[in-house]
Amino acid sequence: MKTKYNVDENGFYGKFGGAFIPEMLYPNVEELKENYLKIMAEPSFQEECDQLLQQYVGRPTPLYFAKRLSEKYNTKIYLKREDLCHTGAHKVNNTIGQILMAKRLGKTRIIAETGAGQHGVATATVCALMGLECIVYMGEVDIKRQAPNVARMKMLGAEVRPATSGSKTLKDATNEAIRDWINNPVDTFYIIGSVVGPHPYPDMVARFQSVISKEIKTQLLEQEGRENPDYVIACVGGGSNAAGAFYEFLEDESVKLIAVEAAGHGVDSGESAATSVLGKIGIIHGSKTLLMQTEDGQITEPYSISAGLDYPGVGPLHAHLHDSNRAEFIAITDKEAMQSGLEISKMEGIIPAIETAHAFSVLDKKQFKPTDIVVINLSGRGDKDLNTYIDYFGF
Amino acid sequence: MNRINKTLQQDNKLLSIYFTAGYPKLIDTVSIIQELEKNGVDMIEIGLPFSDPLADGPTIQESSTQAIENGMTTSLLFEQLKDIRKTVKIPLVIMGYFNPMMQFGMEKFCQKCAEVGIDGLIIPDLPLYVYETEYKSLFEKYGLKNVFLVTPQTSNERITQIDAVSDSFIYMVSSAAVTGSQSGFGNEQMDYFKRISDLNLKNPQIVGFGIKDHETFSQATKHQKGAIIGSAFIKFLSNNPMNTIEKFINSLKFD
Numbered sequence: 001m002k003t004k005y006n007v008d009e010n011g012f013y014g015k016f017g018g019a020f021i022p023e024m025l026y027p028n029v030e031e032l033k034e035n036y037l038k039i040m041a042e043p044s045f046q047e048e049c050d051q052l053l054q055q056y057v058g059r060p061t062p063l064y065f066a067k068r069l070s071e072k073y074n075t076k077i078y079l080k081r082e083d084l085c086h087t088g089a090h091k092v093n094n095t096i097g098q099i100l101m102a103k104r105l106g107k108t109r110i111i112a113e114t115g116a117g118q119h120g121v122a123t124a125t126v127c128a129l130m131g132l133e134c135i136v137y138m139g140e141v142d143i144k145r146q147a148p149n150v151a152r153m154k155m156l157g158a159e160v161r162p163a164t165s166g167s168k169t170l171k172d173a174t175n176e177a178i179r180d181w182i183n184n185p186v187d188t189f190y191i192i193g194s195v196v197g198p199h200p201y202p203d204m205v206a207r208f209q210s211v212i213s214k215e216i217k218t219q220l221l222e223q224e225g226r227e228n229p230d231y232v233i234a235c236v237g238g239g240s241n242a243a244g245a246f247y248e249f250l251e252d253e254s255v256k257l258i259a260v261e262a263a264g265h266g267v268d269s270g271e272s273a274a275t276s277v278l279g280k281i282g283i284i285h286g287s288k289t290l291l292m293q294t295e296d297g298q299i300t301e302p303y304s305i306s307a308g309l310d311y312p313g314v315g316p317l318h319a320h321l322h323d324s325n326r327a328e329f330i331a332i333t334d335k336e337a338m339q340s341g342l343e344i345s346k347m348e349g350i351i352p353a354i355e356t357a358h359a360f361s362v363l364d365k366k367q368f369k370p371t372d373i374v375v376i377n378l379s380g381r382g383d384k385d386l387n388t389y390i391d392y393f394g395f
Numbered sequence: 396m397n398r399i400n401k402t403l404q405q406d407n408k409l410l411s412i413y414f415t416a417g418y419p420k421l422i423d424t425v426s427i428i429q430e431l432e433k434n435g436v437d438m439i440e441i442g443l444p445f446s447d448p449l450a451d452g453p454t455i456q457e458s459s460t461q462a463i464e465n466g467m468t469t470s471l472l473f474e475q476l477k478d479i480r481k482t483v484k485i486p487l488v489i490m491g492y493f494n495p496m497m498q499f500g501m502e503k504f505c506q507k508c509a510e511v512g513i514d515g516l517i518i519p520d521l522p523l524y525v526y527e528t529e530y531k532s533l534f535e536k537y538g539l540k541n542v543f544l545v546t547p548q549t550s551n552e553r554i555t556q557i558d559a560v561s562d563s564f565i566y567m568v569s570s571a572a573v574t575g576s577q578s579g580f581g582n583e584q585m586d587y588f589k590r591i592s593d594l595n596l597k598n599p600q601i602v603g604f605g606i607k608d609h610e611t612f613s614q615a616t617k618h619q620k621g622a623i624i625g626s627a628f629i630k631f632l633s634n635n636p637m638n639t640i641e642k643f644i645n646s647l648k649f650d
Contacts, residue, residue, distance in 0.1 A: 020493060022450040022519040023544040024568060026553070165456050166446060178449050185548050185571045283494040283520065284447070296468045297498030298446040 005250040005326050007206075007317070011199025014323060016316035019198035021286040024182040028190075029286075031105065033200045039104045040097075040207065052096050053211065056129070057086045059093075061212075063219035063375070068347045075368035078229070079350070079378045080216055082241065089353065089380030090209060090241045091122035095191055097208030099126040102189035109133045109188045113177040115142055115170035115237075116307030117149025118380065119193030124158035134158040137176040139169035142307065149384065167301045171312055174285050194238025195315030198286030202243075202315050209244025216375055217248055224373060231368065233258040234377040235359040236329075237273070237309035239318040241379035246327070256328065258366075259318055260359045262304035263331035273302035274331040275314040276322045284313040290322065305334040305388065306354035308380075332361040338392050340364075341382065353380035354388060398486040398514045399540055399563045402437055403599050409621025410435070410612070410647060411601060412628050413490060415442040415458040416475070417467025419632055424475045430637060432485050434644040440517065440623065443472060443491030450519045452575035454626040458633075469499045473507045480512035488542065490517040501530060505537040515540035515563055527560060542566050547587045551594065558596040565598045567591060567619060569605045575626030580605065580614045592618035612647050 114120030127134035234242035249255035264272035279290035321327035341357035444459035540563035599620035607627035
């Protein structure tokens with residue numbers, strides 16, 4: 001099928017994407033590229049994947065009509081409850097898919113990068129499930145900030161290796177994971193945590209996450225008698241939960257897509273992660289995309305109170321959705337997100353991850369019609385952020 | 396004839412040295428090049444520092460981070476190199492990642508290279524097909540040779556493809572590893588060196604990654620035309636004054 005917004009046969013989304021990788025990675029990435037669609041189409045693969053998503057992850061996750069929020073904002077708000085997935089966020093949809101992919105390709109050693117630790121935990125979880133060796137690269141700075149997730153990964157049997165180069169955060173952890181892959185080209189599979197990296201990763205991860213929008217369609221049909229909402233709202237760091245929530249609606253322009261970025265202390269403050277505003281086209285981790293960088297092309301360190309949104313790039317799909325105006329991009333500050341996190345907790349009894357809280361702040365920024373159906377992807381729960389909430393509000 | 400191709404016709408095994416521009420000190424670039432040529436180095440790779448060098452190990456990454464902190468930029472590098480051809484005759488190649496070049500503007504970058512007398516480029520993350528479809532004619536317009544990497548995992552079919560697109564030398568990565576992480580060559584690598592040599596490619600090969608002393612230099616040049624030393628030289632520069640470069644080079648050439 002010819003698509004306007006999805007990936008083309010060369011791995012590009014418009015002018016974004018591709019595989020800008022050193023030759024050392026070529027055989028691995030090529031092997032994956034040649035096989036991922038074939039493997040994903042195998043009935044036995046789908047069966048195993050579906051079964052795990054159902055029995056182990058707890059899918060389908062509910063599409064919950066948020067009555068009190070809907071009353072307050074005078075519109076119809078549905079929450080897609082990815083926070084109810086095993087491990088507390090949508091991340092596991094992807095790691096389940098990729099670990100099955102790794103097994104089909106005969107790989108025995110798994111590596112991953114992690115920022116806040118959510119993807120690391122989701123990877124360590126599926127490695128424990130499959131009995132595979134797991135090494136997670138994590139920035140030295142993040143290891144200190146996210147001690148509970150480091151402990152969880154260790155308990156799950158993973159080895160957590162500190163990334164000590166560069167700024168010692170997510171982008172450096174990703175560099176280290178890529179270097180590990182270069183050093184171990186035969187037995188190792190790299191489970192990337194977002195819709196980033198060289199083709200075919202952005203497409204493969206988006207496909208594994210697309211279960212979110214598939215379920216939204218079915219559930220909305222049951223509850224509202226129609227498959228398509230008027231709006232889908234999701235937060236974007238690298239962009240995997242947004243890719244999953246948007247996926248089935250990409251080509252249907254009657255569904256409006258809103259991608260929410262982290263403005264940090266404000267887009268102009270110098271401490272922000274709003275890549276669509278502050279980024280310029282460039283190459284990061286093998287992908288041509290929007291990227292926060294100096295004039296000289298050195299990648300800069302983004303800032304957000306939420307560790308899951310402070311990636312200096314954005315997936316090439318989202319760069320294209322931005323460039324083509326298919327999605328509206330809205331930047332939300334730390335302060336706005338924290339207030340929304342508190343509001344959702346008090347009004348709906350759901351403590352969201354701070355990443356997710358950014359998506360809710362859109363309700364204060366945009367006016368929706370009373371008849372509009374607005375789906376917010378509730379990508380993760382806030383347990384991991386309790387310390388940040390406690391410090392911020394002084395509970 | 397391009398200086399690289401001329402040098403490749405020499406009878407001797409070629410010694411090529413990589414260093415990061417702007418390291419250890421911002422102003423060292425030109426003196427390092429001159430010192431290397433004076434001591435009989437055949438070719439030099441000037442590293443354009445990048446914040447996120449994926450294919451490099453900690454030694455080169457740290458030198459790049461330091462160089463950027465020192466204030467090295469793409470335009471400053473060209474400024475430093477503007478009179479280099481008044482004193483230096485050996486081939487000079489810029490090795491760097493694609494993003495800083497892209498931000499500078501690829502045409503402007505190539506034009507500047509030609510102006511100051513750069514002979515070729517090594518861009519590890521510029522893929523073969525993107526080069527062929529988007530940049531080949533630009534490189535040719537400015538007389539720049541693009542050098543591709545091959546690794547022990549590269550298939551013969553792809554090596555043949557790379558050989559066809561290349562017109563200087565092929566950069567042979569010695570083993571599946573980032574720079575600076577190897578400890579001597581074993582049978583596996585020697586077999587790989589021989590295997591590539593037996594392909595009778597039209598481009599000579601120069602081996603890089605893991606060469607650090609006379610022994611590894613001799614091993615790497617048993618079947619190939621030359622060898623590139625990077626991390627070992629950066630380490631040397633970190634601990635020794637510039638006027639002892641002669642000692643380092645001699646230790647590579649002689650036992």
